[in-house]
Amino acid sequence: MLLDYFLYAFNGLKQRKLRSWLTMVGIFIGIAAVVSLISLGEGLEQAIIGQFASVGIDRIIVQNANTGFGPPGSFDIKSLTEHDKEIVEKTKGIEIAVGRLIRSAQVEFKDEAQFQFLGSWPEKKEEGDFILESFSFSVSEGRMLKPGDQFRVVVGNMLNEKEIYPKKIIAGDKLKINGFDFEVVGVMGKTGNPQFDSIVIIMEDAMREVLDIGDEFDLIAAKAGKGEDPSKVAEELAKNIRKDRGLKKGQEDFEVQTPQQIVETFGIVLFAVQAVIVGIAAISLLVGGIGITNTMYTSVLERTREIGIMKSIGARNSDIFKLFFIESGILGMVGGIIGVILGFGLGKLVENVGKTVLGTELLTPVFSPLLIISALLFSFIVGSISGLMPALQASKLNPVDALRYK
Amino acid sequence: MKNAIIKLDDVWKTYRMGNVKVNALRGLDLAIKEGEFVAIMGPSGSGKSTAVNMVGALDMPTKGKIYLENRDISKLSESDLAQIRGKKIGFIFQQFNLINTLSALENVALPMVFQGVSKEERIKRAKNILEMVGLGDRINHKPTELSGGQQQRVAIARALANNPEVVLADEPTGNLDSKTGETVISFLTNLNKKDKKTIILVTHDMNIAKHANRIEFLKDGTIVKSKKLRIGG
Numbered sequence: 001m002l003l004d005y006f007l008y009a010f011n012g013l014k015q016r017k018l019r020s021w022l023t024m025v026g027i028f029i030g031i032a033a034v035v036s037l038i039s040l041g042e043g044l045e046q047a048i049i050g051q052f053a054s055v056g057i058d059r060i061i062v063q064n065a066n067t068g069f070g071p072p073g074s075f076d077i078k079s080l081t082e083h084d085k086e087i088v089e090k091t092k093g094i095e096i097a098v099g100r101l102i103r104s105a106q107v108e109f110k111d112e113a114q115f116q117f118l119g120s121w122p123e124k125k126e127e128g129d130f131i132l133e134s135f136s137f138s139v140s141e142g143r144m145l146k147p148g149d150q151f152r153v154v155v156g157n158m159l160n161e162k163e164i165y166p167k168k169i170i171a172g173d174k175l176k177i178n179g180f181d182f183e184v185v186g187v188m189g190k191t192g193n194p195q196f197d198s199i200v201i202i203m204e205d206a207m208r209e210v211l212d213i214g215d216e217f218d219l220i221a222a223k224a225g226k227g228e229d230p231s232k233v234a235e236e237l238a239k240n241i242r243k244d245r246g247l248k249k250g251q252e253d254f255e256v257q258t259p260q261q262i263v264e265t266f267g268i269v270l271f272a273v274q275a276v277i278v279g280i281a282a283i284s285l286l287v288g289g290i291g292i293t294n295t296m297y298t299s300v301l302e303r304t305r306e307i308g309i310m311k312s313i314g315a316r317n318s319d320i321f322k323l324f325f326i327e328s329g330i331l332g333m334v335g336g337i338i339g340v341i342l343g344f345g346l347g348k349l350v351e352n353v354g355k356t357v358l359g360t361e362l363l364t365p366v367f368s369p370l371l372i373i374s375a376l377l378f379s380f381i382v383g384s385i386s387g388l389m390p391a392l393q394a395s396k397l398n399p400v401d402a403l404r405y406k
Numbered sequence: 407m408k409n410a411i412i413k414l415d416d417v418w419k420t421y422r423m424g425n426v427k428v429n430a431l432r433g434l435d436l437a438i439k440e441g442e443f444v445a446i447m448g449p450s451g452s453g454k455s456t457a458v459n460m461v462g463a464l465d466m467p468t469k470g471k472i473y474l475e476n477r478d479i480s481k482l483s484e485s486d487l488a489q490i491r492g493k494k495i496g497f498i499f500q501q502f503n504l505i506n507t508l509s510a511l512e513n514v515a516l517p518m519v520f521q522g523v524s525k526e527e528r529i530k531r532a533k534n535i536l537e538m539v540g541l542g543d544r545i546n547h548k549p550t551e552l553s554g555g556q557q558q559r560v561a562i563a564r565a566l567a568n569n570p571e572v573v574l575a576d577e578p579t580g581n582l583d584s585k586t587g588e589t590v591i592s593f594l595t596n597l598n599k600k601d602k603k604t605i606i607l608v609t610h611d612m613n614i615a616k617h618a619n620r621i622e623f624l625k626d627g628t629i630v631k632s633k634k635l636r637i638g639g
Contacts, residue, residue, distance in 0.1 A: 004519050015507050309503045312464060313517040313564065314492015316485040400465045403503070 002322075009327035016299070023295040024335035026288030027382065031339025031375050034281040036346035039365035041274045043351075047192070047362045049263055059134055060234050061257045062088060062220040062241070079216035080254070087240050088222050093233035095225040098127040099217035101207055107200055108176035109165040117195065118177070118211070120204040121145045121154075134221055135196070142171030142186030150206050153177075154186040158197040158359060161190075177202070178210050192361045230258045285378075288335065289386040296328045296390035307394055308402025317395040324391035325384060332383015336376045343375070409476070410437040411571060411604050412461055417470035417480075419456050419627075430456040432627040433470070440571070443598040443605040445615035448624035455576065457624060458608050462495050462574045463487045475571075492520050496565030500577035502557040504549040510536060510560045511545040517567040535563040539593065555586035562593055572604045573597060579614055591617055 013020045062080065080099070088097040101120035106113050122128050125147055131137070132144065145154055159169045169175070173184045177200070191197055207213065222237070224230040238256045242249065300307070307320055347365030354363030419431040430453045438444050438461075448454045459465035460472055463479055464487075472480045479490060491497075504513050514532035523531075536545050539559040541552075549557050558578060565573055575594060579587030595617050597603045607618060615621050616635065623631035 004525070011507055305503070306505055309505060310516070310520075311488060312462070312491060312497045312503070314488055314520040314568070316488040316520070318485065319488075319520055400459050403464075403499075 002326075005319075005322050005326050006330070009323055009330055012299070012303075012323075012327055013330060019295060019298075020331060023288075023291050023331055024338065026291040027285065027332055027335025027379055028339035028342060030281045030284035030288050031336050031379050032342035032346060033284065034278060035340050035343025035367070035371060035375050036350070036365065037277045037281070038274060038371055039343070039347045039367045040350055040363060041270055041277075042366040042368065042371070043364040044362055045267065045270055046366055047364060048266055058224045058228075058230050059259055060094075060222045060224060060230060060237065062222070062237070063218070063255045063257070065253050065255050079218070080220055081215050081217065084241065084244075084254075085217060085220050087244055088220050088237060091233065091237045091240050093225055093228040093236065095223045096126065096130050097220055097222040098122050098130055099204075099220050100131070101204065101213060101216075102199075102218050103207070103211055103213070105178050105211055109169060109173065110167055112165050113176075114165070116159075117199045118207055119199045119201050120207045121149075121201050123147055123204050130223060131221065134223070136191070137196075138189035139186045140189040142184070144186055145201060145203055149185065149203050151180065151182050152185045152203070153182045154188060154201040155184055156188050156197040156199045156201075157190040158194065159200075160187040162359070164198070175200070180206075180210050182206075194358065194360050197359070231260065234258050234261075285382055289332075289382045292328050292331050292383055292386035293390060295331070296324060296387045297393070299327070300324065300390045300394040303394075304397060304402050304405040307397050308399050308405065311397070311399035312403060320397075321391045321395035324394045325387050328387020328391065329380055329384040332386070333376065333380040335383070336379025339379065340372055340375050409440060410473070411440040411475055412436075412438045412606075413473040414457075414460060415471040415473065417457075417460055417467045417472060419453075419460070419465070420468045430627055431460070431467070434460075434624075434628055436461075436622065436629060438572075438604060438606060440604055441598070441602045442620065443595070443607070443618045445607045445609060445618035445621045446624055447609060447612070447615050447621055449610070452624045453627040454608050454624055456627075458574055458576050458606065461572075461606055462497060463490050488520075492517055493568055494570050494572060496568070496570040496573045498558070498561050498565050498573065498575040498578045500580040502549070502554070502561045502581070504557055504560055504564070506549050509546050509548055510541060510552065510563075513549070513560055514563045514567055517564060521568055523568075532563070532567065535566050536560070539563045553586075554582050555589060558582060558586075558590050559593070562590070566597075570603075572606065574606050574608075576608045577610075578607070579609070579611070587614065 062084070064080065082099070085097055085099045088094060099122075101118075103118055104115045105118050107116040122131065128145070137144075139154070140157060141160065142154070145152060153175060155169050158164065161168070169184060169187075171184055171186055175182045175184060182202070188196075188201070202210070224233040234256045238252065241254055241256075242252065245253070247253070310320060344367060347367070351364050354360050414434050414436040417431050417434040418429065421428045421430055434453070434457060436457070446454055446457060456465065460467055463472075463474065467480050470480065471478050474490060474494065479487065482490070505516070508516065511529065511532050514536055515528040518528040518531065533542070533545060536542055539562055541556060541559055541563070544552060544556060549560065552560065573594070578590055578594070582590060591614055594605050594607065598605045605618075607615070609615050619635055621633045621635065622629050623633070
């Protein structure tokens with residue numbers, strides 16, 4: 001019975017092909033936007049949480065304030081010093097603290113000079129091991145730096161994998177950094193983070209010499225001891241630095257972050273971005289819904305006589321209502337299906353662009369069944385609600401008047 | 407004598423046109439017996455169409471009672487009336503009123519959809535009736551692909567889909583040439599004689615009306631003359 005109504009409604013839509021398609025465009029643009037953007041957002045969130053999870057939650061990072069969104073050291077502000085590192089080390093609950101430098105410098109290979117980020121490698125072995133573990137760095141070729149490796153470097157995976165320079169860089173190659181000669185002794189494993197994957201790692205003392213850096217650090221990475229609460233240790237740490245610098249709470253010119261906080265902050269930002277996107281998509285769906293209502297009203301008007309005929313041969317008000325209601329539901333649903341497919345394609349496209357052009361795997365869409373099902377359900381609901389009033393109007397037509405309609 | 411299958415008892419229908427009230431029917435009394443073939447004649451504006459809408463349960467009277475098989479239907483809800491129309495009355499219109507997007511077969515099967523008849527049964531019955539009206543080879547044609555006479559025969563087949571007691575034909579030959587019109591009328595006459603269907607025919611053409619058992623003349627919303635031609639049924 002209901003199947004007959006579906007077939008009839010479908011037949012009606014087929015008769016008005018162009019108009020049906022145009023009406024559905026409004027829906028599938030909205031759904032495609034929701035599906036692609038939410039799936040990418042979910043992928044981004046998972047990738048970033050995954051990265052932080054691999055770092056470990058007992059890590060504490062001290063940085064200068066306001067450098068959170070750029071590479072440390074890219075702004076001309078008061079730097080952290082050896083003195084700050086000592087304060088960190090002395091803080092109760094800290095097991096180890098390592099100062100790091102991350103700066104850009106001219107790196108020349110086979111007569112091609114480009115700016116790359118340099119990352120410092122600690123001079124002490126246990127500090128190097130801590131960094132290795134903290135950032136889940138691995139070595140895919142050759143070896144990592146070790147104390148005494150002045151004028152030797154390890155390069156990020158992308159420099160080895162892609163031709164950023166005229167040739168791929170391999171272990172044994174020679175580089176020039178700010179005019180000084182260096183030998184490549186190893187290549188790092190891929191991390192998926194383009195910033196890490198294109199870095200050149202260099203011993204701390206060599207970096208200070210080559211770049212003429214005095215007593216300063218760009219960040220201090222620390223680890224909370226076993227059984228300590230990283231958040232509490234971080235608070236204690238912040239208190240100590242404030243005290244040392246004579247600052248009150250709220251006046252900090254530095255930042256103490258734990259991975260937990262970073263993940264939380266990131267989650268809030270991502271949620272806000274997604275809320276805006278969903279809001280825009282919702283407006284597009286609302287407009288699409290109004291499009292359906294408009295089309296259905298036109299359809300009811302056009303088929304007034306048909307409605308009269310059907311009533312004269314025994315169709316009840318509820319039968320007419322169902323016919324039109326289902327028709328608008330189909331408009332929404334089919335629009336939704338196309339939108340999901342388009343959104344899927346769009347997400348995959350962004351993933352490919354991300355991988356090939358930007359070299360990042362952060363833009364990997366995650367299509368959860370919940371997202372797909374709710375998109376389809378929502379589009380059907382939008383379609384149905386939009387068709388509610390026109391269907392009601394159709395069902396209430398007086399058969400005599402409807403038959404007389406020309 | 408058989409019982410009246412349809413009886414109109416002092417039926418009034420008043421339309422409002424702005425501030426003016428127009429009485430389309432003024433105390434119409436009409437009784438049609440089971441198996442009768444009744445023609446309703448009258449000039450335009452006499453209330454013929456309004457009367458036939460009342461008889462066909464398409465419209466409700468402003469005042470008065472309508473009995474279908476001794477049941478008062480003048481106060482029923484639209485849904486109940488729709489059920490009655492679907493089961494007991496078959497309509498044939500001047501403009502054929504077929505649904506152009508559906509094939510002949512689908513048009514004939516449509517009244518059965520609203521009665522919840524199964525798909526197999528619908529197709530079987532619709533095919534049979536279309537063969538009966540001589541359109542067995544046209545079942546998949548759309549109305550626009552059929553001639554006027556063929557379309558009206560599809561409409562007759564549709565009217566018979568749910569095997570109704572009463573067939574209501576409102577100027578069924580009005581859009582057809584006289585020869586095709588004759589064929590349509592002979593179908594109706596046959597339905598009356600062979601299948602004992604009650605036929606109510608609205609026309610302004612005496613040549614058509616003369617096929618009936620009885621002619622009722624309508625003027626200004628009431629019956630002014632009644633003429634018996636033969637004993638019906």
